[in-house]
Amino acid sequence: MNLLLLEEADFIAADRVVLSDRRLTHMQEVHRSEVGDSLRVGRVDGLLGSAQLLRLEAREAELSVSFEHAPPAKLPLTLILALPRPKMLRRVFQTVATMGVPKVILINSYRVEKSFWQTPFLEPAAIREQLILGLEQARDSVLPEIVIEKRFKPFVEDRLPAIADGTLGLVGHPGEFPACPRAVEQPVTLAIGPEGGWIPYEVDLLRGSGLNPVQLGSRILRVETAVTALLARLF
Template identity: 40%
Template sequence: MNLILIEPHELAGDLATLRDRRATHIRQVLRGQPGATVRVGLLDGPRGVATITALDDELIELRCAWEQESPPAPRVDLLLALPRPKVMRRLWAQLAALGTGRLALTNAAKVERNYFDTHVLEEATYRPLLLEGLQQAQDTRLPLVSIHRQLKPLVEDRLDELFPHTLRLLADPAARETMHDRIPAGFAGRLLLAVGPEGGWTAFEHDLFARQGFVGIGLGPRTLRTDTACVALLATAHAALANV
């Protein structure tokens, strides 16, 4: 936890009272004492600094001073064919830490149906993992998550609403163009990255994406596991956006 995230409903004026893992972290890892300060963030709001005003074995009270500006939302969104539950569990925190504006998890021909029947997709499971990633990365912007059991209506009907004004990129092992090739000089907009299942998209699915303006990007000659590929793509995307 490089930042203690506080939710708006936990604030009373500029005071927050913590009793959970965050309090334990301040007590045991940061070795906080009354009067000391810790870095805080307001969920979907600004970062700031908080002074410990009370601390005992049960609770910690913080007086927060917020910065003027909230951090900008990450400029990369992800449309991801749902991976195996074990892989998805590992991904939540990493996607939040790397910076994902919106995440749409979707079915595809090569996604197994039973992947959807898992508590890894329940908000009660994934929200704490997303918060963990944000606290690691010192961000406050909770990725927006939606889950789609049908790919076709998602790609044909809902992209403009969910991902307005994005440059649409399809990760494609067969593509020769790189992220760098596809992002125009001076590009100041947002990216939508579509990442397929382990077995890849079918020809039908490729067409579906192509008709909605997606262009392919490769990641070199290496075939990566979904979780490695997601981290690699997000990192490369953010690096490319920072350097155009």
């Protein structure tokens, strides 16, 4: 936790917060904070700033806070992701928040197991929890938007063309395709497949909507690693 992210409910006055949850435990056990300490804070979907620890007790802490500067810029990117398996999904939410992805669209794919859509990790509160962890890591305060588009074909045929319009449209896909470009200058729409990859029909449909296949070499990466590697290379 490189940033203490504050929610509206934490505020007892415009410049005062009281904390009693995992953030308190983290201050006590990891940071070993003491009264008078200064901490980096951010307001969820708001500015970053600093806090001073006024009171630290076993069950709650009180801090005075001020907010001065903007959070880091997001990447100019819409990330389309075939729904990963639940354990991976949680880590991917953290990773996209840390890396600065502003919008993720989760879609179905032939190789996504149907049961994955039942995971409690897709519930809004569970998604938010992982995103907050990722933002705290990166010292960002703005939650990425997570959109669930369960049906592949209607999304790719009907809505993807407008999303990809005016952007560099890419599909991460191993095979005989051009290498993923580096340090691009324009906004990107990037689709990353499931474990086992997209099927050819899906690649064709994505291509028809403006996304062209690119590859990262012969090594097959886990979804989380592929997300990080593609973004590090593109931006």
